Amino acid sequence: MITVNHLSRVYGETTVVDDVSFSVRPGRTTGFVGANGAGKTTTMRMIMGVLAPSAGEVLWNDAPITAQDRRAFGYMPEERGLYPRSPIGEQLRYFARLHGMSAARATERVDELLEHFSLADRADDILDALSLGNQQRVQIAASLVHEPSALILDEPFSGLDPVAVDTMVDLLAREAADLPLLFSSHQLDLVERLCDDLIVLSAGRVVASGSVEELRSRGADRYRVEFASSDAAWLRDVRGLDVLDVDGTTALVDLEGLDATELTRLVVERAPVVEVARARPPLSEIFREVTR
Numbered sequence: 001m002i003t004v005n006h007l008s009r010v011y012g013e014t015t016v017v018d019d020v021s022f023s024v025r026p027g028r029t030t031g032f033v034g035a036n037g038a039g040k041t042t043t044m045r046m047i048m049g050v051l052a053p054s055a056g057e058v059l060w061n062d063a064p065i066t067a068q069d070r071r072a073f074g075y076m077p078e079e080r081g082l083y084p085r086s087p088i089g090e091q092l093r094y095f096a097r098l099h100g101m102s103a104a105r106a107t108e109r110v111d112e113l114l115e116h117f118s119l120a121d122r123a124d125d126i127l128d129a130l131s132l133g134n135q136q137r138v139q140i141a142a143s144l145v146h147e148p149s150a151l152i153l154d155e156p157f158s159g160l161d162p163v164a165v166d167t168m169v170d171l172l173a174r175e176a177a178d179l180p181l182l183f184s185s186h187q188l189d190l191v192e193r194l195c196d197d198l199i200v201l202s203a204g205r206v207v208a209s210g211s212v213e214e215l216r217s218r219g220a221d222r223y224r225v226e227f228a229s230s231d232a233a234w235l236r237d238v239r240g241l242d243v244l245d246v247d248g249t250t251a252l253v254d255l256e257g258l259d260a261t262e263l264t265r266l267v268v269e270r271a272p273v274v275e276v277a278r279a280r281p282p283l284s285e286i287f288r289e290v291t292r
């Protein structure tokens with residue numbers, strides 16, 4: 001488990017990471033979201049030891065993290081790290097060897113990864129000859145080549161089309177299912193789909209964190225009511241409800257006094273009902289609320 005404890009980073013007069021604490025647990029895909037400049041990259045760099053914190057510490061399995069611990073991590077930095085004009089198979093073998101793998105094991109591991117990433121026939125191509133999506137796959141492969149103990153990926157999905165994203169997600173699920181995995185992203189729909197846990201950063205501070213489910217259920221007590229045929233607008237006159245939206249036979253309501261059982265009884269008595277269902281707000285809405 002990676003634990004970040006009261007981490008801060010100051011540049012001159014500006015605190016760009018401000019007393020940030022969170023954990024990334026094994027087997028939990030943890031999304032790190034926040035607007036441009038929120039401090040995600042700076043935090044990830046401090047986790048990786050590329051940048052020294054102004055205050056706070058990083059722990060690995062509850063002990064202060066060492067250089068050796070960090071070497072075992074897989075890291076995909078924002079600036080990426082591969083050589084554009086060198087063949088990808090050779091580069092990946094080189095990284096594996098740098099991590100202390102034997103030549104035979106490095107070859108075996110690289111062949112295996114290229115196969116999984118559908119790049120086996122491109123091993124001798126230079127990075128620049130590949131499409132952006134394939135280059136990104138090679139970057140991820142590089143972070144996985146030494147069978148890492150944890151993964152820190154800075155915007156691994158940026159610039160990818162939805163199909164490429166899906167492939168990448170499958171690959172990570174296969175290769176990194178048991179690892180602590182922290183990845184930053186601006187794509188909230190993707191984060192919602194992919195993550196178990198979430199950390200929301202705003203202006204250098206953690207403004208929300210927890211499991212995606214917890215964060216979504218933290219929203220207001222909201223329900224969707226759908227009638228078989230009658231117009232749902234009459235709900236506006238019911239006390240104890242705040243009607244947020246009406247679309248023909250469907251209404252979205254916040255409970256303000258009534259409980260869910262009372263709501264159900266009340267609507268069923270009045271008109272044929274198709275459904276009364278809890279409506280969890282999408283992550284994008286929660287994000288807007290906590291970062292505003």
Ligand SMILES: Nc1ncnc2c1ncn2[C@@H]1O[C@H](COP(=O)(O)OP(=O)(O)OP(=O)(O)O)[C@@H](O)[C@H]1O
Pocket residue numbers: 011016034035036037038039040041042043
């Ligand atoms: N070397 C530096 N000197 C001064 N300020 C810096 C330095 N590096 C980063 N910053 C500032 O720190 C803040 C946080 O930047 P950071 O790159 O960590 O944000 P981010 O959340 O990763 O943003 P993005 O999503 O745009 O990558 C920004 O305001 C940035 O300008």
